[in-house]
Amino acid sequence: MKFDHILGGIIGAFIGMLLLYIATKRRSARREETLSAQLDVERREAQTLLVKATEEECEQEIRDLRRSKLKRAEADVADEARRILLAAMQRITSQPMNDATATVVNLPSDEMKGRIIGREGRNIRTFEHATGTTLMIDETPDSVLISCFNPVRREIARIALEALLRDGRIHPSSIEDEVVKAEEEMHANIIDLGEGALRKLRLHDVHPEVVTLLGKLHYRLSNNQNTLAHSVEVANLCALIASEIGLDPTIAKRAGLFHDLGKAADEEYEDSHAIVGAKIIKQHGEDARVVNAAAAHHQEVPAESAYAGLVMVADALSAVRPGARASSVDGFIQRVRSIEEIASALPGVSEAYAVKAGREVRVIVEPNAVSDEEARQLAHTIRQRIEEQLNYPGSIEITVIREQRYSETAL
Known part of the structure; x- marks a missing residue:
C-alpha cells in the first residue's frame, strides 16, 4: 500500500510536470508566432522603405542626369550656332554706307x-x-538743299539741278527738259542697280518689276543704312547659314534679297513693307517659301518654314552690326561711354569696361573696399541705374569682378 501510494505520487508529479511542460511549450509557440508575425510586418515595412528610398535616389539621379544632358545639349547647340554665324559673318564683305547728304547740291x-x-x-x-x-535756298553759302520724302524724286531733282547748273541756261522750258532727261537717266540707273545686285548674288529669273523695285531700294535708307546694300548682305548671310545647316542656299538667298522689297513700293499699298513685298513677289511667281519668309520676317504672319527664321536672324545681324547704320555710330559711342560712367561713378569701383559692342559691362572693384555681398549689391545697383538712365536695344549683362590675391616669395 505504501509503495502504491508513493508510485501514485510520482506518477501524479510526472503528469503535472508533463502538463506544465506542454503548457509552457504552447505559450512559447504562441510567443514565437507573435514575434514572427511582428518580424514579418517589420520586414515588409523595411522592404517598402528600402524600395521607396531606392526609387527616390534613382529618380534624383535621373533628374540630375537629365539636367546635365540638357545643359550639355544647350551648350552644344549654342556653340554650333555661334560657329555657323561666325563662319557666315566672316565671309561677308560689306560696302560703305551711302552718304546721307546726297540731297545737298553745291553751287x-x-x-x-x-x-x-x-x-x-x-x-x-x-x-x-x-x-x-x-x-x-537759305544763307548757307554756295549750296541748296533738295527736300522730299520720296528719295527717288529727290535724286531726280538732284540730277536735273546739277545738269542745269552745268548748262547755265535756267528757265522754265529748260527745267522741264532736264527733268525729263533726269527721269530717263534715273530709270536706267535703277535698272542697272537692280541687275547689278542680281549679278552679284548670281540670281536669275526675276521679273522686271521686281528688278526695278530692287534698284529703287538703293535710294531708300533705314537709319542711313542703304537698303539695297543691306538686302544684298542679308541675302549673302542667308545663303551662307543655309549651307551650314542643310537648307537650299538659293531659296535662302532670294528670301534675304526680297525681304525688304516692299520699302520701294508706291504709296498705293497700305500694308506694312513686309506684307507688301510678299504680295509683289507672289504676283510674279516667287517660291512660296520665299514669299512667306518676306512676309514673316517681322513676325506679322506665322513662319511656315525655316527660311523665315533664317531671314530674321540675317536681318538682325546686318542691322545691329556696329557701324552698319551711320546714325547708330554716335549713339553707340555715347551709349558705351554712358555705361562705363554709370559703373565708374559708384564707390569702390576701380575700373569699368563696356565690351561686346556695349552688351556687357565688366566692373572691377577694390577687394579691400567692397565685400562679396556688397559686390553682389553693386551689380544690382548698376543694373537699376542703366535701366533708368539709358535707352538701349536688347540687354546688357553686368559682371562685377572682385579679385583677392595672396602672394609669398620663397627664398
Whole structure:
C-alpha cells in the first residue's frame, strides 16, 4: 500500500510536470508566432522603405542626369550656332554706307541762287512742280538743299539741278527738259542697280518689276543704312547659314534679297513693307517659301518654314552690326561711354569696361573696399541705374569682378 501510494505520487508529479511542460511549450509557440508575425510586418515595412528610398535616389539621379544632358545639349547647340554665324559673318564683305547728304547740291557761286529762283520765282516754282520736291535756298553759302520724302524724286531733282547748273541756261522750258532727261537717266540707273545686285548674288529669273523695285531700294535708307546694300548682305548671310545647316542656299538667298522689297513700293499699298513685298513677289511667281519668309520676317504672319527664321536672324545681324547704320555710330559711342560712367561713378569701383559692342559691362572693384555681398549689391545697383538712365536695344549683362590675391616669395 505504501509503495502504491508513493508510485501514485510520482506518477501524479510526472503528469503535472508533463502538463506544465506542454503548457509552457504552447505559450512559447504562441510567443514565437507573435514575434514572427511582428518580424514579418517589420520586414515588409523595411522592404517598402528600402524600395521607396531606392526609387527616390534613382529618380534624383535621373533628374540630375537629365539636367546635365540638357545643359550639355544647350551648350552644344549654342556653340554650333555661334560657329555657323561666325563662319557666315566672316565671309561677308560689306560696302560703305551711302552718304546721307546726297540731297545737298553745291553751287559754283551764290549768284546762282538768284538764277535758280528766277524772275518772280518762276524758275523755282517750275522746278518744284516738275520734280515734286522743295528747294530750300537759305544763307548757307554756295549750296541748296533738295527736300522730299520720296528719295527717288529727290535724286531726280538732284540730277536735273546739277545738269542745269552745268548748262547755265535756267528757265522754265529748260527745267522741264532736264527733268525729263533726269527721269530717263534715273530709270536706267535703277535698272542697272537692280541687275547689278542680281549679278552679284548670281540670281536669275526675276521679273522686271521686281528688278526695278530692287534698284529703287538703293535710294531708300533705314537709319542711313542703304537698303539695297543691306538686302544684298542679308541675302549673302542667308545663303551662307543655309549651307551650314542643310537648307537650299538659293531659296535662302532670294528670301534675304526680297525681304525688304516692299520699302520701294508706291504709296498705293497700305500694308506694312513686309506684307507688301510678299504680295509683289507672289504676283510674279516667287517660291512660296520665299514669299512667306518676306512676309514673316517681322513676325506679322506665322513662319511656315525655316527660311523665315533664317531671314530674321540675317536681318538682325546686318542691322545691329556696329557701324552698319551711320546714325547708330554716335549713339553707340555715347551709349558705351554712358555705361562705363554709370559703373565708374559708384564707390569702390576701380575700373569699368563696356565690351561686346556695349552688351556687357565688366566692373572691377577694390577687394579691400567692397565685400562679396556688397559686390553682389553693386551689380544690382548698376543694373537699376542703366535701366533708368539709358535707352538701349536688347540687354546688357553686368559682371562685377572682385579679385583677392595672396602672394609669398620663397627664398
